[in-house]
Amino acid sequence: MSLRVYNTLSKTKEPFEPVKPGQVGMYLCGPTVYKPSHIGHMVGPVIFDAIKRYLAYSGYQVTFVVNVTDVDDKLIAESKKRGISMPALAEEMTADYMHNLEAMGVDTIDHFPRATQCMGDIIKFIEKLVAKDFAYESDGDVYFDVEKDREYGKLSNRDVASMQGEGGGMAERKRSAIDFALWKSAKPGEPSWDSPWGKGRPGWHIECSAMSHAILGETFDIHGGGLDLVFPHHENEIAQSECCHGKPQAKYWMHNGLMQASNEVGKIGGRATREAQPGDQQAQEAGKMGKSKGASAFSELLTRHAPETIRFFLLSTHYRRPIDFSEGRIEEVHTGLEQFYRFFKRYERITGASFYEVDYPTHRAAGDFDPGDEPTLVQVAELRKRFLESMDDDFNTGGAVADLFELVRTANKYADDQKLEAKKPTDAQLAVLRQAATTLRELAATLGLFRAAPAGPQAGGDSELVGKLMELVIELRANARKTKDFATADRIRDVLGEAGVVLEDRPGGTEWTLK
RNA sequence: GGCGCCGUCGCCAAGAGGCUAAGGCAGCGGAUUGCAAAUCCGCCAUCGUGGGUUCGACUCCCACCGGCGCCUCCA
Numbered sequence: 001m002s003l004r005v006y007n008t009l010s011k012t013k014e015p016f017e018p019v020k021p022g023q024v025g026m027y028l029c030g031p032t033v034y035k036p037s038h039i040g041h042m043v044g045p046v047i048f049d050a051i052k053r054y055l056a057y058s059g060y061q062v063t064f065v066v067n068v069t070d071v072d073d074k075l076i077a078e079s080k081k082r083g084i085s086m087p088a089l090a091e092e093m094t095a096d097y098m099h100n101l102e103a104m105g106v107d108t109i110d111h112f113p114r115a116t117q118c119m120g121d122i123i124k125f126i127e128k129l130v131a132k133d134f135a136y137e138s139d140g141d142v143y144f145d146v147e148k149d150r151e152y153g154k155l156s157n158r159d160v161a162s163m164q165g166e167g168g169g170m171a172e173r174k175r176s177a178i179d180f181a182l183w184k185s186a187k188p189g190e191p192s193w194d195s196p197w198g199k200g201r202p203g204w205h206i207e208c209s210a211m212s213h214a215i216l217g218e219t220f221d222i223h224g225g226g227l228d229l230v231f232p233h234h235e236n237e238i239a240q241s242e243c244c245h246g247k248p249q250a251k252y253w254m255h256n257g258l259m260q261a262s263n264e265v266g267k268i269g270g271r272a273t274r275e276a277q278p279g280d281q282q283a284q285e286a287g288k289m290g291k292s293k294g295a296s297a298f299s300e301l302l303t304r305h306a307p308e309t310i311r312f313f314l315l316s317t318h319y320r321r322p323i324d325f326s327e328g329r330i331e332e333v334h335t336g337l338e339q340f341y342r343f344f345k346r347y348e349r350i351t352g353a354s355f356y357e358v359d360y361p362t363h364r365a366a367g368d369f370d371p372g373d374e375p376t377l378v379q380v381a382e383l384r385k386r387f388l389e390s391m392d393d394d395f396n397t398g399g400a401v402a403d404l405f406e407l408v409r410t411a412n413k414y415a416d417d418q419k420l421e422a423k424k425p426t427d428a429q430l431a432v433l434r435q436a437a438t439t440l441r442e443l444a445a446t447l448g449l450f451r452a453a454p455a456g457p458q459a460g461g462d463s464e465l466v467g468k469l470m471e472l473v474i475e476l477r478a479n480a481r482k483t484k485d486f487a488t489a490d491r492i493r494d495v496l497g498e499a500g501v502v503l504e505d506r507p508g509g510t511e512w513t514l515k
Numbered sequence: 516g517g518c519g520c521c522g523u524c525g526c527c528a529a530g531a532g533g534c535u536a537a538g539g540c541a542g543c544g545g546a547u548u549g550c551a552a553a554u555c556c557g558c559c560a561u562c563g564u565g566g567g568u569u570c571g572a573c574u575c576c577c578a579c580c581g582g583c584g585c586c587u588c589c590a
Binding site for chain 2: 011032041043045072073074156157158163228231255258316317328331332333335336337390396401402403404405406413481484493497505511
């Protein structure tokens with residue numbers, strides 16, 4: 001079994017073979033930082049974070065780059081609206097983005113280039129395109145001459161001849177309506193940089209060509225982004241980079257599906273209806289709905305859902321599929337996640353050690369183990385194999401997560417059958433349970449899951465007072481149960497239940513958790 | 516109009532030319548429990564519709580119906 005990756009360029013799954021053996025360069029298009037990020041902004045980073053983890057686990061040395069677009073028309077407009085400078089706005093929104101990434105456990109990114117800090121690379125890149133006659137200056141602007149690129153349209157499968165292109169407001173400055181800006185001359189009062197063509201700022205696409213080249217080289221391995229970027233952004237990037245260097249920019253183009261608001265028109269954060277004509281009341285309503293409902297800030301979502309739940313939600317479906325977003329979905333997913341957390345507690349009760357402290361192999365080959373003829377271990381080995389096969393098949397995290405659930409069931413069944421909580425387990429029994437936990441940790445780690453106990457009241461954040469009180473109540477109830485005063489015992493449990501406290505009577509004593 | 520994607524159990528969601536069509540949520544039955552909770556076991560789908568290719572299709576092809584994306588800034 002070997003890794004296969006779906007390539008938008010070829011529209012097929014291809015065997016994964018990096019340009020340089022053993023090394024992978026990966027570039028993901030990041031956000032334009034003009035507004036707080038919403039959940040849609042987290043899809044790509046979480047997925048590509050998992051992809052990097054899995055590649056590293058598979059033995060590759062991965063360099064992961066995510067850019068931040070901090071100069072752009074939208075930034076200019078928003079900063080004017082708020083009466084702050086563009087850099088101040090970018091700073092604020094970049095910080096928001098970073099915090100959200102951190103919450104999601106996305107910490108594998110090696111470089112965060114920002115457009116404004118790479119102006120030299122960008123200008124050099126444009127100069128080269130002009131020198132090679134793939135671009136032309138026009139009244140302080142510089143445009144890419146699409147006609148010069150015979151391969152234009154190969155990514156998004158478009159035919160140049162039949163493309164309309166509106167030309168925007170710049171139509172008369174361009175040779176062709178489908179040409180796109182590499183450099184835009186500055187209007188008075190706009191943020192600008194000096195260039196051979198006068199003061200101005202880069203067009204949207206050029207920064208990614210310039211920065212990916214500067215960090216990863218002329219041809220790197222994986223270029224990722226949302227499906228909505230295929231055209232025009234990635235198509236234009238390819239045009240710029242490949243005309244500039246005469247080589248493929250990236251070997252594999254990977255695009256993730258977009259987050260969509262359930263039962264709503266359009267996708268989150270984007271314009272909801274395309275054909276909204278002035279006066280078309282209904283379309284405008286729908287557009288507004290999609291925007292206001294879907295695009296709520298991610299940081300706000302984090303106040304209602306645990307970060308790991310959101311991460312789990314994003315990974316429980318295949319990355320190329322669109323995901324319907326709804327709070328109900330997330331809650332449902334959380335219910336499933338709790339199955340893991342309960343097992344972790346059970347593991348700790350039995351072994352006396354935290355699941356999160358279990359040592360696990362960080363390399364694929366090191367995770368192989370000999371199950372012998374122990375049925376549970378045979379099962380664990382089989383599930384591990386299935387997990388790996390799923391991930392090898394274009395990073396099928398949805399299928400892989402299913403195997404994780406089965407792994408937990410297998411371990412629980414073993415603990416049940418062997419009555420590990422009722423009596424002192426033997427070393428052999430502990431070894432089996434440990435192997436199951438080790439494999440679970442090993443595999444989950446490739447998805448960036450279960451790296452640390454989730455924060456929250458159930459994780460030990462309770463006040464000392466509550467702890468003492470619960471200890472007392474549980475003791476009183478235990479006494480009642482001993483004397484078969486079940487009326488009292490049940491009443492205690494019921495009243496606590498109404499208050500959101502769940503009691504679980506186990507062989508080793510009663511445990512309580514907050515629901 | 517052009518380029519694409521999707522339609523699998525009540526809901527979400529993997530998969531696959533012939534093997535029992537994963538898993539989660541919800542539901543039902545059982546084991547366990549003083550009763551519960553948790554856990555385990557079992558039950559719960561013939562894959563949008565109609566054609567075609569094939570010895571055989573849910574899986575390939577065509578048409579249709581339904582949902583969606585891009586074609587203009589968007590992860």
